[in-house]
Amino acid sequence: MIExxxxxxxxxxxxxxxxxxxxxxxxxPTRIRILHLLxxxxxxxxxxxxxLSLMQSTVSHQLRFLKNLRLVKFRRAGTTLFYxxxxxxxxxxxxxxxxxxxxx
Amino acid sequence: MIExxxxxxxxxxxxxxxxxxxxxxxxxPTRIRILHLLxxxxxxxxxxxxxLSLMQSTVSHQLRFLKNLRLVKFRRAGTTLFYxxxxxxxxxxxxxxxxxxxxx
DNA sequence: TTATTATATGAATATATGCTCATATATGTT
DNA sequence: AACATATATGAGCATATATTCATATAATAA
Numbered sequence: 538m539i540e541x542x543x544x545x546x547x548x549x550x551x552x553x554x555x556x557x558x559x560x561x562x563x564x565x566p567t568r569i570r571i572l573h574l575l576x577x578x579x580x581x582x583x584x585x586x587x588x589l590s591l592m593q594s595t596v597s598h599q600l601r602f603l604k605n606l607r608l609v610k611f612r613r614a615g616t617t618l619f620y621x622x623x624x625x626x627x628x629x630x631x632x633x634x635x636x637x638x639x640x641x
Numbered sequence: 642m643i644e645x646x647x648x649x650x651x652x653x654x655x656x657x658x659x660x661x662x663x664x665x666x667x668x669x670p671t672r673i674r675i676l677h678l679l680x681x682x683x684x685x686x687x688x689x690x691x692x693l694s695l696m697q698s699t700v701s702h703q704l705r706f707l708k709n710l711r712l713v714k715f716r717r718a719g720t721t722l723f724y725x726x727x728x729x730x731x732x733x734x735x736x737x738x739x740x741x742x743x744x745x
Numbered sequence: 746t747t748a749t750t751a752t753a754t755g756a757a758t759a760t761a762t763g764c765t766c767a768t769a770t771a772t773g774t775t
Numbered sequence: 776a777a778c779a780t781a782t783a784t785g786a787g788c789a790t791a792t793a794t795t796c797a798t799a800t801a802a803t804a805a
Contacts, residue, residue, distance in 0.1 A: 545692060548677055548739070553670050555742035556735070560673075563664035565763075566657050573652055582782055588649060595764060597783055616772045616781045626741050630734055631660070635652070637730050638659035669793075686752060699794060701753055720751045720802045 562606050563631055567591065568599050573635075575609060576628055579621040666710050667735055671695065672703050677739075679713060680732055683725040 548556075562568055570589050574580060580588070586596045600620060603609045610623035622628055652660075666672055674693050678684060684692070690700045704724060707713040714727035726732055 545678060545681055547693075548674060552739060552742045553673060556738045557668055557670045557673055559738055559742070560664045560667035561762095564661055564668045566661045567763080569657060569661055569664075570652060574649060577649055583780095589651075592765070593782070594766080594784085598763080601783075613772090616779095618782065626737075630738060634660045634663055634734060635656060638656045638663070665792095671793075687750095696795070697752075698754085698796080702793080705753075717802090720749090722752065 558606060559627060559630075562603060562608055563627070563634075565599075567595065568603060569631065571596065571599055571603070572608065572622070572628065572631060575620060575622050576632070579619050581617045581619050585620070662710060663731060663734075666707060666712055667731070667738075669703075671699065672707060673735065675700065675703055675707070676712065676726070676732065676735060679724060679726050680736070683723050685721045685723050689724070 563572075567589075571585055574585060574588060582593060582596055582600065585591070585600075586593045589596075600609060600611075604611070606624075608622070608624045608627055609620050611618045611620045613619075667676075671693075675689060678689060678692060686697060686700055686704065689695070689704075690697045693700075704713060704715075708715070710728075712726070712728045712731055713724050715722045715724045717723075
C-alpha cells in the first residue's frame with residue numbers, strides 16, 4: 538500500500554504573528570509611502586506630512602505604529618524628531634515588491 | 642547658497658495599489674497558513690480545512706480572495722478542486738519573511 | 746431523476762483599521 | 776514665567792475585514 542506519510546509542519550504561533558504583523562505594516566498605502574520616503578532620506582514629521590500631503594496627526598499615528606514594530610527609529614534635535622528606517626530587511630521586502638509590481 | 646535640489650519621486654498610484662494589495666494578502670494569519678500549506682503540496686479545499694482546522698466556508702472565502710489576486714490557481718478533478726500556488730514571487734516574499742522571523 | 750459529495754456564495758455580525766479633530770506634552774526662546 | 780513650535784495622543788466615526796451560518800451550485804453516482 539502506497540501512502541504519503543510525510544506530516545506537514547505547521548507554522549508556529551509566534552512566527553505566524555511576526556510575519557502577519559510585518560506584512561500588515563506594509564499593507565497600507567500611507568505606511569508604504571512613509572517608508573518609501575524614509576528609504577530616500579531621513580525626515581522629520583512635518584517634512585513627511587508636507588511631502589506626502591498628509592495631516593500631521595495621521596503621520597504621527599502611523600509613525601507610532603511603525604516605531605512599535607521597530608521598522609523606524611528617530612533622533613531628536615530640539616523639538617524636531619528626525620525619523621529614519623530601522624529595519625533594512627523589511628525595506629528589502631518592500632523594494633522587491635515595488636520592483637515586481639512595476640515589471641509585470 | 643547650498644541647497645538640496647533633488648526632488649523626491651513619489652510612488653505612482655498603480656504601484657502603490659498593487660504593492661499594498663499584495664502585502665494585504667500576506668497580512669492575515671489564515672491566508673499565510675493556507676499559502677504556506679500550498680507551498681508544500683497541492684491540496685483540495687477539504688484537505689486545507691482539515692489540515693488547518695478551519696471551516697470549509699472560511700477556506701473557500703480566503704481561496705477566492707487569493708485566486709482574485711492570482712496568488713493561487715486550481716484544477717478540477719470531478720467535484721474536487723485542487724489548489725496550488727500561482728505566484729512564486731509572492732511565495733518568495735513570504736518565505737523570506739518566515740525565515741527572517743525565525744532567525745532574529 | 747434523486748441522492749451524494751465537494752465547493753462556493755450571500756447575509757449577518759463582530760472586530761479591526763485609518764483618519765480627523767481637539768488637545769496634551771515637550772523643548773526651546775524671550 | 777509666558778509663548779511658540781513640533782510632535783504625540785485619545786476619542787469618535789466611518790469603513791474594511793474575517794468568520795460563521797445557511798443555502799446554493801456543480802459534478803458524479805445509483
